[in-house]
Amino acid sequence: MEPVPSGGSRPDEPGPCLSGPGGTSQATSAYSLSLARAEPGCGVAAVLPAGGCGERMGVPTPKQFCLILERPLISYTLQAMERVCWIKDIVVAVTRENMEVMEGIIQRYQHKRVSLVESGVTRHRSIFNGLKALAEEESNSKFSKPEVVIIHDAVRPFVEEDVLLKVVTAAKEHGAAGAIRPLVSTVISPSADGCLDYSLERARHTASEMPQAFLFDVIYEAYQQCSDYDLEFGTECLQLALKYCHTKAKLVEGSPDLWKVTYKRDLYAAESIIKERISQQICIVMDTKEDEEHVSLLEEMLKNELKHVSVTSMPLCYAGRDLQQVILEQCYNFVCVHVMNFDFQGTQKLLSMLEESHLSILYPIVVVLVHFIDYNSVPFGEKMENLMHIRELAKEVKKINILLYGLLIYYPQADLKLQESLRQGATIIAALIKERNSGLIGQLLVA
Amino acid sequence: MEPVPSGGSRPDEPGPCLSGPGGTSQATSAYSLSLARAEPGCGVAAVLPAGGCGERMGVPTPKQFCLILERPLISYTLQAMERVCWIKDIVVAVTRENMEVMEGIIQRYQHKRVSLVESGVTRHRSIFNGLKALAEEESNSKFSKPEVVIIHDAVRPFVEEDVLLKVVTAAKEHGAAGAIRPLVSTVISPSADGCLDYSLERARHTASEMPQAFLFDVIYEAYQQCSDYDLEFGTECLQLALKYCHTKAKLVEGSPDLWKVTYKRDLYAAESIIKERISQQICIVMDTKEDEEHVSLLEEMLKNELKHVSVTSMPLCYAGRDLQQVILEQCYNFVCVHVMNFDFQGTQKLLSMLEESHLSILYPIVVVLVHFIDYNSVPFGEKMENLMHIRELAKEVKKINILLYGLLIYYPQADLKLQESLRQGATIIAALIKERNSGLIGQLLVA
Incomplete structure (x- = not known):
């Protein structure tokens, strides 16, 4: 496992009961408040x-411990449960052999x-x-007996607060409740x-x-x-x-997100969904x-390239507070623009803030360092030095789960050519954010 | 849609009934032969x-026409069916509105x-x-009535020849047969x-x-x-x-691959599976x-990086025949190594052969152009020219679905440093092959 930033904790989720990355922050906040009001008072x-041992997965690791973006699947499920503030205790049942692994996961994340x-x-x-x-x-119980207990699978990481609230509310009324989904195949x-x-x-x-x-x-x-037969079979x-x-349990219609990670293909799907969710901002x-x-133009083109993505831009010198806010809202993608200079100070400042925030404990953060330059005006030596510097920096911040890439955008005088460079730049940034590929960190790409 | 190479056809699948990319060619051939012997003689x-209109997918395109690596899902299913040589006719039922789209797909692929x-x-x-x-x-039927008919979904692209043979054989004996899978959820x-x-x-x-x-x-x-009620519901x-x-239909245990692309997450899973399958060689x-x-070393490190992948290497000058064979066996990944020179002739020759083979009609081919150089020995002008050349070439061959990337591997005298460069080079090549990202074509990466 990679080193965990020590001495700090990951940021709390903003708002009383945020539904995590994916939703736009405004909508989520309003929604969370209404949920908080509806919070079951028990x-x-x-x-x-x-x-489980994951025999259906066809891989030696039990599926709840399979890695998605280098983090075990069960950690995503725990994250989904713990962000719901009215769930007081979460009890996980693991085999004796995996007890230590599980303790490590709880500590690390x-x-x-x-x-x-x-x-x-x-x-x-x-x-x-x-x-x-x-x-x-x-x-010696450290718990107080709850009025209602939720039972959930460790391998259903995408459970949302609203369905949890629905089953809990229905359970209070009917004694029991469960989520259902239409059958995909005939039985x-x-x-x-x-x-x-x-x-x-x-x-x-x-189902x-x-x-x-x-x-x-x-x-x-x-x-x-219940009988031993029930407990066994x-x-x-x-x-x-x-x-x-x-x-008689009340049945509650669930969303397609409730699906259970069962086969290897489900791991692939989960990874793509998670990547998509953390690429929204x-x-x-x-x-x-x-x-x-040209920065506003780049912003436009990025929105175009990555549909439904919100892009905000701000000058770094004023960014202290605003940037803290963006980090609090769990933005996992940063483009750091340097105009006509090879100064790394701005990037260094951003990287320090990200490191201090511990945001990257849960997901890899992408930082694209963009230089607008006119190729011809920069001597070769400087360029290579620049490249080497980015590689060193990228290697360093990879240790804290930040993926750093460099991008040169050709900055000529002619308007049409610049548009083309910007479009290409947006395509490259979009590709880096979507794929979150650690094999390409430290590369200096050219648009 | 992109232009289709005109005047040629995509290569026939080798062997009598090859099961497509994914299996090692030797194992597949032996297997195909045994299947050919068992071929239902009717x-x-x-x-x-x-x-279908794909309302469950949550996307406007009917799911059978959703693109995976820029090709519609149904084309993958057709490919899976048509490679089974003993299936004489494949009849696809589409809506009147999609008739033209479907004809376009059949022609293009x-x-x-x-x-x-x-x-x-x-x-x-x-x-x-x-x-x-x-x-x-x-x-006016252009068909002769078959003895046995297979019914399959357009959105189950990973059907294998063996299960098709099993249901056909069982249908001949029992009158009807169908694939089954264990239930994932309780009903x-x-x-x-x-x-x-x-x-x-x-x-x-x-199920x-x-x-x-x-x-x-x-x-x-x-x-x-059957009644109208049956036909409707x-x-x-x-x-x-x-x-x-x-x-009474005979029930045949199927593999997990038979799953139906139903939700958006299934599209993600299908794309990952297809990418994995075409990255095996x-x-x-x-x-x-x-x-x-150092080329053998690179080969070793690539095998290490991409597990279960077969890597073959050959000098280009002798490669005409061998290369044809590799192309026939449907290899979709090429690394073109230039030692100590900036000559593009070898790459040009490979690209021409790939274009002539029409192999890229079905899947995007990755070509990584590797230069081993000592940075310090190459003047800057030459390097930039090189970069521009790769970008132009990449733009050109993208039109025929070939993804070209450049990679400089630092080639110093010191052994340890070289090993490190090679390892990094293998990581980058593996990342490019795995992701098959068209946003990064034409880039000159550095290891």
Whole structure:
């Protein structure tokens, strides 16, 4: 693992219950406030079974520990849960062998309100262990028994606050609730000889997904009552509540984001989704106070290139506070523009601020150092020196998860040629931000 | 759309029934031969319903026409079907509005044995239209009625020959057969009030996937008999064969590859899988006859960087025949090494051969032009000229779907430093091949 910046903590999510990167900050804030008002006024805890071994994935690492942008999948799920401020405790059930790995993940990514228990040999036994830890009667318990408990999978990283709130609210009313999704394939039942026995009407059935929520007493009672057969072969918590507590779970329509990372292709999909989410906002920082026309043009072209992306630009000299705000709002993409000089001071300042913010603990930050120059006016020696400097700097900041690239934009007098250079520059910046490729850090690209 | 190389056709797939890129060529050939021996000695046709509008995808383009590496998804599925030489006709049902788009796709990607019919308003009606076209009794039919018909989705591009053979063989014996996969989620049935009614035992149910195969007379009879209700609301062809022809379909376990592209995340996954498949083989071409030690070192490091990748190297002067062979085996990645000179002739020769092969009609080809140089020994003017030349060339060959990048590898005398440069060079080449990013073409990278 790479070194973690020591002595600081990652920035808190802004607002009471921010839904994380992806949404525009304004919309998210308003939304969060309304959620905060609707916050269930009771103790809510969550249990995440994470004892699986990922045999379906076809890779040796259990899927919850597979890396996405160099961070284990389960850390994304924990991030999704812990940003919901009204979830008081998050209990993760892991195997004894993975206990240490999991402790390392919690420490490295600074997860909060997370506790570990040992998983059982099946999913149901793992959940039961999590519930036992939360139950008051356990001696030395550090928890207070919650009114409602959420059960969620460690491998469903994209769960949003609104569906969590919906299942919790429904659980308070009905005793149990779970997210559902329409079936993608028709479900059939084979006969003993491997032939079709019958097929189910797709419209009358649905897929049971996660999260689910229960009145704690209902689901705990169900687990205490249920048979060994249930604990060994059962797959559905809602079914246990129905069978042992006669509690009919309310079904809540979930979004497609709730899907479970099951196969290798799901890891690919998750990586692309995460990359897309952290590429929604770009901050352009300039080393000049004046409005530079070509910088505004670059901004326009970037918006064009990366659709639905918000781009803000600001002069670096005034940037202290504004930049802090941008960092707080979790912008993971910076373009640092130097006009007609090879001064690295502006970039150094930005990099220091980013390092201090610890923002890159969760996601790699892209910084593109842009120089507008007229090739012919710069002596070769200076250019090579410049290149070497960027490479050294890139190697250095890679250690704290910042991906630094250099970009020269040809800056001739002729307007048409400049437009073409800017367009090419925007394409290159967009490519670097989209791919977030650490193999190309320190390169000096040319537009 | 980009211009299509005119006057030539894309290379035929080698061997009788090659399973396409991804498998090692040797293993695939042996396998193909065994399949060829097992080839069903009867008329087999396929029907692909492709009239859907992709409302689940959340994008305006119907999902079968969404682009992956700039090529529509349905073209990948057609490629998977047409490489199976014993499938005589492939009938695609598309909406009247998309007929022209589809004809354009067939022409541009040179698909063979593909015919179009108009789709109906539901999936079942589209399939029925395809079957009618294949039935002998249709007047002016260009088809002969097949003994067995395969039904497959246009949005399942990764179907392999072995599962097609299995369902066809089983259909000949049982009258009907279909691929199945284990359920990922538990299936439940809601009651009228939106609460859980019952949950199905996961072990006793399974997901019905595609491909399916039928004796033509069985499925055609079933479609002729079935009710309007079935045609409007039914989803399962196996069920029609059971209900109207009392044919119990044989269920065949499929691989995870059979999954259906349904959501946007599935497009991301498909793109990553395709990129991975075409990155399995790299050919290093050199402009020298001698074995250059550092080229072998680079080869080793590339193998290390891109695991499970086969790397072959050959001197360009002898390469005519061998290179043709590599191209025939559908290698999509070339590293063109120039030692101590700035001659572009070797690269030009390779690019011409690639253009003539029309290999890039199906996938973008990556060519990395590597120069081993000692920075200090090359005058600046020459270097910039070199850079400009690569950019011009890259722009030119992008038109025929070749992605050209330049790479300078620092070539000092000291052994340790050279090793470091080579390692960095391998990392950069691997990144370029993996990402296949057209935004960075024409760049001169430095290791």
